[in-house]
Amino acid sequence: MAAMMRRPEPDRTNVALLRPLLHTGQGFYFFAVALLIPAAWFVYAWYLQLIRGLGLTSMRTPVGAPWGAYIANFVFFVGLAHGGIAIAAAIRLLNLTKYTPVARIGEVLTIISLMMAGVSITIDMGRPDRIFNIIIYWPQRVGTSSLSWDVTVIIIYFTLSTLYLWLTMRKDLVLCAKRFPKLSWFYKILLIGYKPDEEHKIERMAWWLSIAIVFLIVMLSGGVVPWIFGLLPSQPGWFSALAGPYFLTAAIGSAIAAVIVVSGVLRKLFNWQEYIKPEIFKGLGTFLGIITLFYIYLILAEQLTMRYAAPLSEFLISEKLFQGEFAPIFWPMLLLGFFTPAIILVSQAIHPQWFGVTRTILASGAIVVAFWVKRFLIVVPSLLRPLLPFPEGSYSPSWVEWSIVAGIIASAILLYTLFLKVFPIVELGEE
Amino acid sequence: MRRIGRKEFIKYGGGLIGLGLLGKFARPSLAFTGVKETKWQAGKEASKRVDGAGTVADEHNKFAMVIDVGACIGCRTCQWACKKENNIPDTVSPPWIEVFEVKSDVSVTGHPSPQDLKKGATTSYTEAPLKGRWYLPVQCNHCDNPPCVKACPVGATYKTKDGIVVMDYDRCIGCRLCVVACPYNARRFNWWQAEIPADETNPLVPVRPLGVVEKCTFCIHRTRRGQLPRCVEVCPVRARHFGNIRNPESEVYKLLEANLGFRLLEEISTEPSIWYITRGKKWLQ
Numbered sequence: 171m172a173a174m175m176r177r178p179e180p181d182r183t184n185v186a187l188l189r190p191l192l193h194t195g196q197g198f199y200f201f202a203v204a205l206l207i208p209a210a211w212f213v214y215a216w217y218l219q220l221i222r223g224l225g226l227t228s229m230r231t232p233v234g235a236p237w238g239a240y241i242a243n244f245v246f247f248v249g250l251a252h253g254g255i256a257i258a259a260a261i262r263l264l265n266l267t268k269y270t271p272v273a274r275i276g277e278v279l280t281i282i283s284l285m286m287a288g289v290s291i292t293i294d295m296g297r298p299d300r301i302f303n304i305i306i307y308w309p310q311r312v313g314t315s316s317l318s319w320d321v322t323v324i325i326i327y328f329t330l331s332t333l334y335l336w337l338t339m340r341k342d343l344v345l346c347a348k349r350f351p352k353l354s355w356f357y358k359i360l361l362i363g364y365k366p367d368e369e370h371k372i373e374r375m376a377w378w379l380s381i382a383i384v385f386l387i388v389m390l391s392g393g394v395v396p397w398i399f400g401l402l403p404s405q406p407g408w409f410s411a412l413a414g415p416y417f418l419t420a421a422i423g424s425a426i427a428a429v430i431v432v433s434g435v436l437r438k439l440f441n442w443q444e445y446i447k448p449e450i451f452k453g454l455g456t457f458l459g460i461i462t463l464f465y466i467y468l469i470l471a472e473q474l475t476m477r478y479a480a481p482l483s484e485f486l487i488s489e490k491l492f493q494g495e496f497a498p499i500f501w502p503m504l505l506l507g508f509f510t511p512a513i514i515l516v517s518q519a520i521h522p523q524w525f526g527v528t529r530t531i532l533a534s535g536a537i538v539v540a541f542w543v544k545r546f547l548i549v550v551p552s553l554l555r556p557l558l559p560f561p562e563g564s565y566s567p568s569w570v571e572w573s574i575v576a577g578i579i580a581s582a583i584l585l586y587t588l589f590l591k592v593f594p595i596v597e598l599g600e601e
Numbered sequence: 602m603r604r605i606g607r608k609e610f611i612k613y614g615g616g617l618i619g620l621g622l623l624g625k626f627a628r629p630s631l632a633f634t635g636v637k638e639t640k641w642q643a644g645k646e647a648s649k650r651v652d653g654a655g656t657v658a659d660e661h662n663k664f665a666m667v668i669d670v671g672a673c674i675g676c677r678t679c680q681w682a683c684k685k686e687n688n689i690p691d692t693v694s695p696p697w698i699e700v701f702e703v704k705s706d707v708s709v710t711g712h713p714s715p716q717d718l719k720k721g722a723t724t725s726y727t728e729a730p731l732k733g734r735w736y737l738p739v740q741c742n743h744c745d746n747p748p749c750v751k752a753c754p755v756g757a758t759y760k761t762k763d764g765i766v767v768m769d770y771d772r773c774i775g776c777r778l779c780v781v782a783c784p785y786n787a788r789r790f791n792w793w794q795a796e797i798p799a800d801e802t803n804p805l806v807p808v809r810p811l812g813v814v815e816k817c818t819f820c821i822h823r824t825r826r827g828q829l830p831r832c833v834e835v836c837p838v839r840a841r842h843f844g845n846i847r848n849p850e851s852e853v854y855k856l857l858e859a860n861l862g863f864r865l866l867e868e869i870s871t872e873p874s875i876w877y878i879t880r881g882k883k884w885l886q
Contacts (some may be wrong), residue, residue: 223811224775225692225792232695232786236777296775296790296812303755303774310756317754317778403869404748404784556786557866558739559701 183599184345189440190590191350198587205584212577215570216293224296226570234563235553239571240294242546243578247287248324248395249421249541250428252387254280255331257429257454258338259380259387269453271446271596275436276429277335278589284328286582293574316397323390330386334379337372340364342598353592392418399548406483407476407552416468423461424541427534430454432586434531436595445596448527452518455530459515462537466508483557490551495564499543507540663764664819664874665846666833667853667862668738671879672840675700675729675736679832679841683740686820686831688808690795697789697817698832701737702729735882738841740832741766741787741817742865742873749779749788758814764846764874765819773813780814784866785873788816819843846874 185192219226229238254276261269292298304311304321312318340361347357392414399405400413410416430451437446476488491500511533518525554563567575589595677700683689684696729736743766750758750766757773760766780788794811802808805822809815820830824843828834833841844851853876856862862876 223791223793227792230792231777231780231788231790232699236780236790291776294776296777296814297773297810300755300772300774303757303772307755307772311754314751315754315778316752317776321754398778402748402752402782404782553781557784558786559703559737560699560786 183445186440186442187445187594187596187598188346188349191346191592191594194591198591202584202587205580205587208573208577208580209584212574212581215573215577219293219570219574220298226568228565228568228571230563230565232556232560232563235550235565237294237549237553238565239546239567239575240290242542242549243575244287244290244294245395245417245545245549246424246542247283247290247578247582249391249417249424249545251280251283251287251327251331252391252421252425254278254425254429255334255383256387256422256425258334259383262377262380263384269450271442272429272433272450272454274335274339274595274597275433276425277331277338278586278595279425279428279432280331281328281335282582282585282589284324284331285585286578287324288328289578289581316394316401319394320398323386323394327383327386327390330379330383334376334383336360337376337379338597339593340372341369342594345598346594356592387421388418391421395421404557405552406481406555406557407487408548410472410475412468412472412475416472419461419465419468420541420544423458423465424538426454426458426461427537427541430458430534431531431538434527434534436590437527442596448525451527451530452522452525455515455525455534456519458534458537459512459519462508462512463516466504466512469504469508483555486555487551490554491547494551496547496551500547503540503543503547507536507543511536511540660762661847662762662845663847664743664824665764665844665853666819666830666875667842667856668875668877669840669842669856669880670735670737670877671881672838673700673736673738674838674840675702675731675734676837677729678835678837679738682831682835683817685801686803686806687818688795688797688803688806689789689815690791690793690797690808692793692795693789693791693815697787697815698738698740701739702731702734703737705733705735737877738832739785739787739865740875741819742785742871742875743817743819745872745874746870748782748784748869748871752778752782754778763825765821765824766816767818767821768813768815770807770809770813770815775812775814777814784869784871788814790814 227238227240229235254273257269257276258273260266261273292301295301304318308318308322312322343357343361344364347354347361350357396413396417399408400410403409433446434451437443473488473491476484479485490496514529514533518530550565554565556563680696680698680700683698687697689696743764745760745764747758747760747766750760753759754776755772755774757769758766758779759769775790777790780790791809791811791813795808797808820828820832824830829843830841833843842852842856844853846853846857848854856878857876860878860880862878864873864876867873
């Protein structure tokens with residue numbers, strides 16, 4: 171009897187959760203066009219850069235920075251790629267079913283971010299036409315080159331996380347194929363080899379994938395991406411064993427913050443207040459607050475070493491941040507981007523009556539922006555001061571670089587929006 | 602669908618691993634300068650002005666350069682001769698060789714502070730030699746433990762047996778990891794397309810394509826034929842010396858025996874092949 175009573179409930183849920191697929195209003199088209207403009211501009215800027223050369227950027231060597239905003243953008247997006255799958259894997263391994271509604275929101279964020287990271291690094295290359303050389307010469311180079319490892323782990327991570335998303339989405343795709351006959355051919359391609367009793371097997375596969383992914387997260391953001399920087403004694407400020415934990419913390423922090431922001435926006439947009447509950451924001455927000463405080467501690471550890479140890483080269487890089495040319499962005503980043511949001515999030519955890527969903531989302535948004543700035547401040551200052559007495563360089567991204575960075579971010583949002591229109595972003599109930 | 606059994610899996614998997622191993626042992630291409638290796642071997646019979654140096658890459662011959670900073674007058678002749686010899690476009694700036702003008706009380710192997718830079722550790726010059734200054738020419742050090750070679754993800758830069766760190770312009774992907782890995786900032790990048798008039802192009806040296814890294818080659822197209830590098834040849838005060846450091850009869854060996862030498866940033870253990878010596882400021886007298 172009770173089961174009979176509950177029956178309409180899941181259907182109402184599914185209709186609500188399929189809202190983005192069922193209704194496409196004017197707002198969507200405005201939004202898509204607003205994103206298409208920067209995306210198209212980005213393609214144009216890249217085309218210009220391809221035919222005229224990377225000289226259109228303001229990167230220079232040896233006086234100036236040979237790496238710049240593109241690499242910062244790459245590290246940022248690799249970092250973002252950790253949240254979704256990390257949350258999804260944690261939910262599965264630790265049985266945190268409370269967070270299930272945001273699992274797929276994060277998984278999609280992971281996959282799109284990894285794609286954007288790949289785009290950023292390709293744009294940074296002088297010869298993107300030779301990108302497959304990395305794979306051709308991989309066996310010879312993987313023994314010494316940190317970059318070979320980077321490519322390896324990113325490819326594995328992308329494969330596993332796409333696989334994970336696909337496997338866990340299959341049961342929703344069956345519902346979609348039923349509901350949207352026009353697109354059912356598309357869902358059926360994705361449902362290749364589907365059997366009604368596959369659920370148990372998929373659960374097992376997803377469980378093992380989660381374990382692999384958890385290890386890969388440490389390998390990627392705590393291993394190979396910081397290796398690019400941490401293994402170079404030529405650059406004061408980079409050469410440090412702290413690089414691994416430093417990048418890993420930043421990755422998880424920025425990713426959780428981004429999941430909070432995306433979930434918050436979707437919740438407001440599609441009126442999903444009863445599906446994405448405030449407890450989710452509270453839990454993730456508290457975790458993010460602690461991670462951010464820990465990150466501030468890591469900044470402190472790094473800066474203390476740079477300032478109090480004897481090598482002048484390290485001190486002078488730190489000085490660039492504290493009172494040099496980067497101070498106008500370093501201090502706002504630290505105080506408004508990390509410290510204030512972290513205090514807000516942690517105090518919410520201590521005083522539950524201070525909790526607010528909007529406040530949590532705003533604080534997380536500030537943290538996401540701060541983590542982009544932080545990546546920029548990791549990449550650029552060290553490069554501007556060569557060890558030999560070359561004149562000191564300066565770097566601020568050119569219009570081409572800004573266009574491309576903005577275009578990549580717009581493309582990421584656009585891809586996310588398109589995903590929303592084709593796939594259910596929150597796990598559906600039984601029908 | 603036919604199922605792949607355990608045996609088939611092992612068979613195909615083994616085949617794939619075998620293919621991977623083949624790739625591992627595939628030799629890197631020899632096209633380091635666009636001129637084929639056989640050409641260098643043909644030059645074996647050529648004149649041998651580089652004392653005791655062989656003409657092919659072998660372990661009995663290791664090139665090294667000794668620069669007498671006391672003799673250097675900072676005229677930058679080497680810089681400009683190198684630019685012409687190696688088809689370096691104007692857009693690659695500074696060219697492969699850079700000459701620092703250093704004030705006597707400023708350390709150079711350490712890190713210059715903004716104050717030091719204001720005091721005169723700078724590359725800008727109008728006139729040389731200046732009283733109270735000395736000159737430090739730097740270029741690729743052809744390290745025995747090169748960080749750039751370690752970093753390269755495609756093996757586009759590698760160390761040959763005769764000590765030269767070479768670039769394969771046809772393989773470089775332009776990621777610039779070697780540029781940031783080099784502690785000497787010796788590497789340059791082709792940010793723009795090189796434009797050099799045909800009659801000013803040295804046919805022995807390839808003009809680099811857009812988007813690849815380049816650097817000093819120890820004039821590989823000359824030294825492997827027994828000629829001196831262009832910068833050594835043109836130096837008006839003979840501050841530069843070049844030869845086979847494995848040969849006790851060579852000029853560089855004798856110079857290092859007779860004078861105390863130092864190398865740049867030795868604390869990073871890159872083991873450079875360029876030594877600096879000084880026998881006092883010759884041009885002051």
